[in-house]
Amino acid sequence: MKNRNQYSEIEDFLADESFRLWMRSKEDSKGWEEWTLENPKRAKLVEEARMWLLAMEVPESDVSQQQLDAALQNTWMKIEKVEQERKMEVKLVQLWNTAWFRKVAAILVVGFLSFYAYNTYFNAAENYSNYEQIVSNLDEEGLIEQINNSNKPQILTLSDGSSVLLQPKSKLSYPKIFKGNERNVYLSGEAFFEISKNPKKPFFVHANEIVTKVVGTSFRIKAYTDESDVEVIVRTGKVKVNAAKLIRNSSQEEIVLLPNEALRFERKNQTFDKITDITLDKTINSSVKSIEQLSFEFSDIPVSQIFKTIEQAYAVEIDFPKKALEKCHLTTSLSDQPLPEKLKIICKSIGENSSYTMNGNQITIISKGCN
Template sequence: MKKRNQYIEIEDFLADESFRLWMKSKNDVAGWEEWTLEHPKRAKLVQEARLWLLAMKVPEDNLSQEQVDAALQNTWMKIEQKEQDRKMEQKLIQLWNTTWFRKMAAILVFGLLSVYAYNTYFATENDNSYYEQTVANTDKDGLLEQINNSNKPQIITLSDGSSVLLQPKSKLSYPKVFTGNERKVYLSGEAFFEISKNPKKPFFVYANEIVTKVVGTSFRIIAYKNQSDVEVLVRTGKVKVNSEKDNFSSGQKEIVLLPNQALRFIRKNQTFNKITNITLDKSITSSVRSIEQFSFEFTDIPVAQIFKTIEQAYSVEIDFPRQELQKCHLTTSLTDQPLPEKLKIICKSIGENSTYIMNGNQITIVSKGCN
């Protein structure tokens, strides 16, 4: 008891085996509680020693002085780290209280918020304005707009027999009936086009800042409003691409693309990058859709299998009389044809009384069997 009267440091308590036993098991054999009550001034020191003991998480009762020292060192390191963190926090608070630092921080925060606001609101508005303004400059009463808010492609049949496979989060504006000497549509997003051949009426796709001109071919355009590039990939035929501000008749910046060639238009600096070997461009090859991978060349193939290929390529559902058509086989080429023309050819090959009905992505084949 006299010995502990000389304890003035926390280490003195931690090195005392009876103190550790009291703290751990509450077995007060040595009368620590009574001693603490008799010396209220030491109570604070006892409490601090208790907290240190808990912080060290000492598992054993019998500790050597070396073990106590090691535990103390470990605890000291934790405390010093917290003290350093506290001092750093105080320095930051002091720094924040200085006028120049608050001004610099305000400028930085304002700059970050400005960039965020521009990218979120203004940039989106500017990107979206191309599609909106271009459509607004046409005869709005004569245009229909298809917006794909679903999670799968939607098929659109145009008045000239052309078909457009519109991807999710995309929209297409087009006239109910094409009039005059040109066929024009307006795209925001991604779509695969199969254009009905008509040399007297060239087909134009306006997408962001470029215009793609075709006569009869199949190709894909990716022109999302918030992307920095526009991509055009040709599957069959030939297309010509120009910037929207340039006239095709002038020939300026006109790029000609053949099958399996692509073009990337950099919107920021209005430059074209022609890609003659698409297999070397990972970005393009990774974005190839199902419709671009299937072959539509059929030699003595069951009609049911042909319909299955079309379903997978166009993300449509085809209902047909399986029993009547189970023995039907076809040899035909449908590669360079829009979807409606593909269906016409198939129905004509099956039998004169065979027809089809399209209702969005649902197709129904009406037939009594093969010829």
């Protein structure tokens, strides 16, 4: 066998067992990668040999002989043009007249056709799943779709008591009543979730290519259809991001995120970047909303001030009897509660004669005063 420094033909590489092993399994015991990078011309020849090797291993296809002949002729014309520019016309004609070359060329064309079909019909759907595709393929009927076309966040209350702060230019599809053993919602855009605890019925947010699973916690998801990244940022509790069902060759079934941790999914490359300290990430820091910054731990705080905090966090308006509640102070923790639960706790703490109503972003507190 020739010394590889003397390789000048594709056939030289294809006949080398260590080269074939490197291409197939990435086992590089002979230092092929380092050797290849030493010379640009050598690297180009190695790449061509790699393509031929991959083409020879493509399985049979249902492409007709007529289609194959036409594709071969078209491919050959392109190859011939390139090789003419390299002043190798004579050698190419000799190769074309050999049965071996025709066979490999045929396999190469089939491989290109298969690769194109796969990327068009499978990879495109898998790598760039979006809200419309996901919702249109659902068997679930009776979904409610909420679209925020306004210029400020909208608060949604789900049937299980969970609350969702839906940002402008975002939409959420969810069932009127959660049935079965799961709670599933579908997001396009950005939203902050506060999930009502129910260990027996986990909550799933489907957003582009990822699925976020929770039992009871608060977190934000940013998943716009036209953006290259999907982000999950956890405020309280624990979140599990499921990758295995949607990402091919994933090494992890799920990625666990704790408070002040985040996950960034790059849609094009199908890669995950876990961020263990969100304060060190400039992109996330610049997008933090009021609801993620404000504290809901109150110690002997006037009720009016608590309502102001809620208004600021949820972009809502709260109408309450100021005179009746002006002397009311509360000590309570509302950090890990959906908005409806926060309001229930406040009303119960004020007195049994207190209640609230909620219509969109307008909240009305009914009370005759605190205990």
